[in-house]
Amino acid sequence: MTGMITRRSALTAGLSLAAMPSLVRAGETPKAISPPGSILGEGPLWSERDNTLYWVDIRGKKLHAYGLGDGALKHWDMPDLIDWVVLRKSGGFLCAILRTVHALTLEPFSLTPLFEIEPENKDNRLNDGKVDPHGRLWTGTMHMPFNQKTAALYRIDPDLSVHKVDSPYLCTNGPGFNRDGTRMYHNETSEGIVYAFDVAADGALSNKRVFYTFPKGVGLPDGVTVDAQDGIWVSHYNGGRVTRFKPDGTIDFEIKVPAKQSTSMTFAGPNLDRMFVTTAAQPPVDADDPQAGTLFEIPKASLRGHTGLPTTMFAG
Numbered sequence: 001m002t003g004m005i006t007r008r009s010a011l012t013a014g015l016s017l018a019a020m021p022s023l024v025r026a027g028e029t030p031k032a033i034s035p036p037g038s039i040l041g042e043g044p045l046w047s048e049r050d051n052t053l054y055w056v057d058i059r060g061k062k063l064h065a066y067g068l069g070d071g072a073l074k075h076w077d078m079p080d081l082i083d084w085v086v087l088r089k090s091g092g093f094l095c096a097i098l099r100t101v102h103a104l105t106l107e108p109f110s111l112t113p114l115f116e117i118e119p120e121n122k123d124n125r126l127n128d129g130k131v132d133p134h135g136r137l138w139t140g141t142m143h144m145p146f147n148q149k150t151a152a153l154y155r156i157d158p159d160l161s162v163h164k165v166d167s168p169y170l171c172t173n174g175p176g177f178n179r180d181g182t183r184m185y186h187n188e189t190s191e192g193i194v195y196a197f198d199v200a201a202d203g204a205l206s207n208k209r210v211f212y213t214f215p216k217g218v219g220l221p222d223g224v225t226v227d228a229q230d231g232i233w234v235s236h237y238n239g240g241r242v243t244r245f246k247p248d249g250t251i252d253f254e255i256k257v258p259a260k261q262s263t264s265m266t267f268a269g270p271n272l273d274r275m276f277v278t279t280a281a282q283p284p285v286d287a288d289d290p291q292a293g294t295l296f297e298i299p300k301a302s303l304r305g306h307t308g309l310p311t312t313m314f315a316g
Helices: 007-012
Strands: 041-047 052-057 062-067 073-077 082-087 093-097 100-106 109-116 124-131 137-143 151-156 162-169 172-177 183-188 193-199 205-213 220-226 232-237 241-245 251-256 262-268 274-279 296-298
Touching: 041 082, 041 124, 041 220, 041 262, 052 082, 052 262, 052 274, 062 082, 082 137, 093 109, 124 172, 137 162, 137 172, 151 172, 162 205, 183 220, 183 232, 193 220, 241 262
Parallel strands: 082 124, 172 220, 220 262
Antiparallel strands: 041 052, 041 274, 052 062, 062 073, 082 093, 093 100, 100 109, 124 137, 137 151, 151 162, 172 183, 183 193, 193 205, 220 232, 232 241, 232 262, 241 251, 262 274, 274 296
16 A cells, blocks of 8 residues: 555565554454444444434344443334435435435434435445535445446435436445535545545536545455545455555554444544444355354544544534
8 A cells, every 4th residue: 555564565565574564553443333244344334313323124124223321222214225324404314215315303213215226227325425515415336247337426405406427337335524514535445546626616526636546456446534634544345454544545544343344434422522333244154254244343542632523413
């Protein structure tokens, strides 16, 4: 990886291992919050209004919740693949089920379909969604057989209008936004590429460029979040880690996650100084990966003082 000294490169350069910078500090093991086994844990969402962290198990068809106050774990069964959930300013949530965006309330439980994206592409589903600082929802699609670039990135405005903003993709992932929403980071997971875009006030995208390309052997880029200090965090699917990048695309540091299929992460808590990481247990799961599909909390010391940005609610 650019900007990182690996064991191999150190030895090649004739450096001793003792001279290598530590990317992961000893004794800072992430804490398991949930039992293992979520088939495709994804999309962690911090909700300040109820002091709760939500996340989805896409293939398990469940919405999960972890109360930061009482430590309670809850879940709700969904009728099909639940791709993401976001907060809604008018109350409740929006969530994506397969290709349809729904209004969701939990108490009492209610799902109301609003509109479908790519209804003609039955091999595609929605994948990853995030609200930008202006209250617009961004979501992409992915090809479920994972072999054709038929997917795209969309922006959903507060009036519920849907705008196709970039294509083609095989598997969209992310997105993440800086504090003022003028920059977006978004992944083509299948190619290991993290892109950066400039975002205009009206939501138009420009200046698409490669922010970072994952080399072989470290997994694929999955979920994205941007911290309050302008660092970009990307999870490594099949890489068992999350990486913090500097805005210039160089690696700042990595944190190992005790599950190989690390999918996404977010900051949470009243001070936004806690980080939670979702993982998956999609077959085949290696025998040496017993915590696959667990929600983890990263020790605060591992975050090196970095904190998150507030969760933005969808304005519609």
